Amino acid sequence: MTNADTIIRTLREKFGYSQEVVANFLGVKREMISYYETGAREAPLEVLEKLADLFGVDLDIFFSDTMEAASTELAFAFRANEFNEKDLESIAAFRRVIKNYQRITNLEGKNA
Template sequence: MWQYLYIQEIIGTFATKIRRRAVMKTVNQIIGENLKKIRELSGFTQEQVAQSIKIERSTYSNYEGGTREIPYTILEDISNLFGCEPFILFEDNIQTNNEIMATAFRISNLGENDLKEIAAFKDIVKSYLKMERIAQNEAE
């Protein structure tokens, strides 16, 4: 009798794990949903993002779809383009917060060079702010 109960318990535990997996999103899916949401808010097309970070559009589409793991270097490039920190892309149920909205803008007929210049300028601003924080810490 105890063996029957033990087997029932194992089956119940296994079924619970299967149900949890079906409900839980993978990290790739969470990142993909966030990429799509921020890209659409920013007014980019998949093609524009892919060209800007020098990957195929189909590869970027797989990242957004959550079917392909995204390398961190690509994640950094994308977050620089969108003007947000990479960690934001890992948050489940991301809300369109002020930081993202402040840097999001509508794109109208921007070319690849324009997108590169925008990303480079964002890098310069981030570096400047970082140096300013370091200088303030040294002054204290």
């Protein structure tokens, strides 16, 4: 199991999403999420990009050396008992905006 596999599972569980919910968001079968989480299949870059948006983390979290390093990247946690695919798309879009805002703020701070 690679770090990306562990991180995908850890983030999914941390946010309270089932494999089925994440699979629907990605447009894949639930089994694919299980394969990604067990290391049976490597998640393609496009999938990792969508997961980064969904979880509100930078893409490089999936390439971190340790889960501790990855954990420092966690930002906004949305938990819900009932949500649909449209809700997840909105959450992912919101988190993408927040990530971009944080990047701009960090760049402005470095240039000040």
